[in-house]
Amino acid sequence: xxxxxxxxxxxxxxxxxxxxxxxxxxxxxxxxxxxxxxxxxxxxxxxxxxxxxxxxxxxxxxxxxxxxxxxxxxxxxxxxxxxxxxxxxxxxxxxxxxxxxxxxxxxxxxxxxxxxxxxxxxxxxxxxxxxxxxxxxxxxxxxxxxxxxxxxxxxxxxxxxxxxxxxxxxxxxxxxxxxxxxxxxxxxxxxxxxxxxxxxxxxxxxxxxxxxxxxxxxxxx
Numbered sequence: 001x002x003x004x005x006x007x008x009x010x011x012x013x014x015x016x017x018x019x020x021x022x023x024x025x026x027x028x029x030x031x032x033x034x035x036x037x038x039x040x041x042x043x044x045x046x047x048x049x050x051x052x053x054x055x056x057x058x059x060x061x062x063x064x065x066x067x068x069x070x071x072x073x074x075x076x077x078x079x080x081x082x083x084x085x086x087x088x089x090x091x092x093x094x095x096x097x098x099x100x101x102x103x104x105x106x107x108x109x110x111x112x113x114x115x116x117x118x119x120x121x122x123x124x125x126x127x128x129x130x131x132x133x134x135x136x137x138x139x140x141x142x143x144x145x146x147x148x149x150x151x152x153x154x155x156x157x158x159x160x161x162x163x164x165x166x167x168x169x170x171x172x173x174x175x176x177x178x179x180x181x182x183x184x185x186x187x188x189x190x191x192x193x194x195x196x197x198x199x200x201x202x203x204x205x206x207x208x209x210x211x212x213x214x215x216x217x218x219x220x221x
Contacts, residue, residue, distance in 0.1 A: 003061045005065055006057060006062075006063050006065060007057070007058050007061060009057070009063065009065060010054045010055075010057035010058045010061075010063075010158070011054075013054050013141075013142055014051060014054040014055060014058065016138055016142075017047055017050055017051055017054065017138060017142075018051060019133075020047065020133065020134075020135065020138050021044065021048075023133060024044070026129075027129070029111060029112035029113065030109060030111060030112070030130060031113060031130070032113060033112045033113040033114045033115070043168075043169045043173050043176070044169070045165075045168060045169075045172075046166060046169025046170070046172065047135070047169060048165070049161055049162075049164055049165030049168060050142075050161070050162050050166060050169075051165075052161050052165070053158045053159070053161025053164075054158065056161060057156075057158035060157070060158070061158075062155065062156040062157055062159070063146075063149065064149060064150040064155065064156070065149045065150075065151065066149060066150045067149065067150075068147070068148060068149055073147045073148065074147075074148060076144075076147045077143075077144045077145070077146075077147035077148040078144075079144075080140040080141075080143055080144030080147065081140070081141075081144045083136065083140045084140050084141060084144075087131065087132060087136070087137065091131045091132070101123070102123065103123050103124055103127065104122075104123065105122075105123050106121070106122060106123060107120065107122070107123045107126040109121075135169065139166055139169075142162070146159065146162075
């Protein structure tokens with residue numbers, strides 16, 4: 001039974017991560033335009049490694065999905081879920097209130113960005129795919145769930161792959177952020193340039209919080 005639960009858990013998150021990777025080319029066209037350098041940039045190697053870890057869990061279950069009663073990990077998982085809830089609140093409640101639109105309306109946007117071609121989507125679909133279905137949400141959901149279990153990288157090879165992948169992804173993002181913030185070099189080919197340094201810095205904690213908040217690199221080995 002436990003192996004069945006592990007395989008279901010791994011399959012669900014494998015599907016989520018795979019869909020994220022498949023969605024990224026479209027997300028890039030919406031937010032950056034035709035920029036292959038963003039879609040095929042080094043950070044996404046991390047998510048490929050996460051996929052390997054989840055696939056490994058499907059065939060060789062090793063996670064301990066029993067609920068952890070340690071308050072440190074419960075708070076860690078709760079914090080990551082709070083990140084997701086905060087994003088949902090801001091996008092679905094605060095932004096419509098502030099800008100006076102309905103989440104049940106329609107959203108028009110350029111696709112690809114800068115092409116003058118206008119596409120129209122339901123606002124809820126736009127919010128779900130373009131705002132909520134992101135690396136931050138996926139990592140927060142994955143690690144938030146793992147933190148509530150007794151799984152550890154020391155006892156689970158699949159967890160080790162997942163954590164290494166998240167660290168690689170985050171490390172490349174850190175490099176990109178600092179390259180732009182300090183040297184004004186945009187390694188994404190245009191995405192960072194859309195923001196001021198202050199705006200980018202205010203977003204930065206969302207990028208590193210999921211994998212690094214409580215998962216210390218020293219526990220990998």
